[in-house]
Amino acid sequence: YGYNDMFFLRGGYTFAPEQAFADSYIHGFTGGAGINYSFESISVKVDYAYRYNRFFDGNHVFGLTLGF
Numbered sequence: 001y002g003y004n005d006m007f008f009l010r011g012g013y014t015f016a017p018e019q020a021f022a023d024s025y026i027h028g029f030t031g032g033a034g035i036n037y038s039f040e041s042i043s044v045k046v047d048y049a050y051r052y053n054r055f056f057d058g059n060h061v062f063g064l065t066l067g068f
Contacts, residue, residue, distance in 0.1 A: 008034040010049070028052040032061075043067035 001009045010032040032049035047063040 006036055008032075008036070010034075028054070041068065 010030075012030045014028060014030070029052045030050065032047065034045065034047040036045050037043070043066070045063070045065040045067075047061075047065075049061040049063075051059045051061075053059055
């Protein structure tokens with residue numbers, strides 16, 4: 001979902017289509033958010049994402065993009 005081309009929310013879910021393959025899927029819920037801000041000749045994007053993992057703690061990913 002995006003609002004005003006500035007704020008963004010993302011989400012998803014991975015599931016096993018058949019019970020026989022359920023053990024091979026290690027991810028489930030994913031979600032994230034981002035901000036896209038521009039001022040004068042500089043643009044800044046900040047992103048965050050989370051992905052569930054069955055064998056480890058959840059994966060957190062941060063991103064920062066600067067444009068000139």
